[in-house]
Amino acid sequence: MQKQTLKDWLKGQGATKGVSDILLAIAGSCIKIAKIVKNAPLDGLIGASSQTNVQGEVQKDLDIITNDLMVGDLLRISSVSAMVSEEIDEVIQNPNKSKNANLTVCFDPLDGSSNIDNNGIIGTIFSVLELASNSKNITSNDVLSASKNQKAAGYFIYGPACLLMVSVGNKVSMFSLSEKQQRFLLVDGDISIAKNSNEFAINMSYQRFWDSAIAKYIEQCLLGEMGERKKNFNMRWAGSMVADVHRIFMHGGVFIYPSMDKKGSENGKLRFLYEANPMAMLVENAGGMAISNPAPIREISATNIHQRVPVVLRTSGEVEILLKLYQNIK
Ligand code: AHM
Ligand code: MG
Numbered sequence: 001m002q003k004q005t006l007k008d009w010l011k012g013q014g015a016t017k018g019v020s021d022i023l024l025a026i027a028g029s030c031i032k033i034a035k036i037v038k039n040a041p042l043d044g045l046i047g048a049s050s051q052t053n054v055q056g057e058v059q060k061d062l063d064i065i066t067n068d069l070m071v072g073d074l075l076r077i078s079s080v081s082a083m084v085s086e087e088i089d090e091v092i093q094n095p096n097k098s099k100n101a102n103l104t105v106c107f108d109p110l111d112g113s114s115n116i117d118n119n120g121i122i123g124t125i126f127s128v129l130e131l132a133s134n135s136k137n138i139t140s141n142d143v144l145s146a147s148k149n150q151k152a153a154g155y156f157i158y159g160p161a162c163l164l165m166v167s168v169g170n171k172v173s174m175f176s177l178s179e180k181q182q183r184f185l186l187v188d189g190d191i192s193i194a195k196n197s198n199e200f201a202i203n204m205s206y207q208r209f210w211d212s213a214i215a216k217y218i219e220q221c222l223l224g225e226m227g228e229r230k231k232n233f234n235m236r237w238a239g240s241m242v243a244d245v246h247r248i249f250m251h252g253g254v255f256i257y258p259s260m261d262k263k264g265s266e267n268g269k270l271r272f273l274y275e276a277n278p279m280a281m282l283v284e285n286a287g288g289m290a291i292s293n294p295a296p297i298r299e300i301s302a303t304n305i306h307q308r309v310p311v312v313l314r315t316s317g318e319v320e321i322l323l324k325l326y327q328n329i330k
Pocket of ligand 1: 057086108110111112113114203239240241242244257269270
């Protein structure tokens with residue numbers, strides 16, 4: 001049977017034309033990015049560039065190329081009023097927007113870019129926000145105050161298969177890129193996260209910087225059958241959010257990038273607008289939980305477009321264990 005295309009799926013979901021145009025444009029960009037990533041070693045594109053981004057991180061060649069590609073493609077979409085990219089300091093205005101354009105796209109064009117050199121999994125994360133106004137110049141505050149009005153969110157994974165996980169409302173759907181047709185076809189229209197799981201994902205090398213709630217939580221996972229949880233746990237850390245969070249969608253579990261007692265990492269590492277917020281929408285729409293110290297991520301009122309926030313994305317079962325630990329240290 002013919003599998004559903006992203007375009008037909010968007011129609012079935014009742015997505016507005018503005019949102020559909022944006023998602024199809026992003027999918028088009030990501031088909032090109034998948035090709036660029038595949039050919040990167042032969043094209044000499046796996047190294048660092050000489051530039052740094054607003055967060056002081058050294059940008060890879062691919063960070064810059066993929067950013068320019070996405071910005072260029074989205075500037076052609078008239079429903080895009082403005083954009084926020086991990087790689088650009090300021091809000092990007094769209095001179096080609098229509099009079100009524102009120103959507104902002106926030107994205108990390110190439111997440112997990114430390115994995116580029118070792119041929120590890122990388123991805124693209126995006127969020128579409130509806131602005132309260134359609135004014136000519138969109139400010140950081142306009143974008144930040146729209147963060148609770150997320151109309152769509154998703155991520156692409158450039159792995160053995162190129163996948164798209166996306167939500168424009170209640171459900172999360174998974175698409176795979178057909179090499180033959182060069183378009184995304186639906187694999188599963190209703191992804192739900194397992195309630196319980198025996199897997200956790202955290203960068204253990206930062207253990208000495210964690211707060212006592214996270215430290216106790218992980219200690220209990222490591223104690224396995226001998227601890228309070230009375231079951232053994234497995235651990236995974238790809239160092240690429242799309243890869244680590246995708247495992248939760250497939251098998252359940254918990255992904256943690258916590259705040260740390262370390263200069264520059266007081267709010268963890270992951271950025272709110274284009275990493276935590278879209279992932280939170282996807283995880284919650286698939287029945288999981290998305291929290292940040294320990295309030296829901298969706299309730300965060302950020303004050304900077306590149307603001308970092310602590311992130312816990314998890315299976316919904318046994319949530320009281322982590323919440324109780326947080327309450328105890330308050
Ligand atoms: P990036 O957007 O610069 O690639 O950074 C975000 C990535 C996430 O994909 C991943 O979860 C995290 O950095 C890993 O960080 P660390 O190397 O500290 O474990
Ligand atoms: Mg990145």
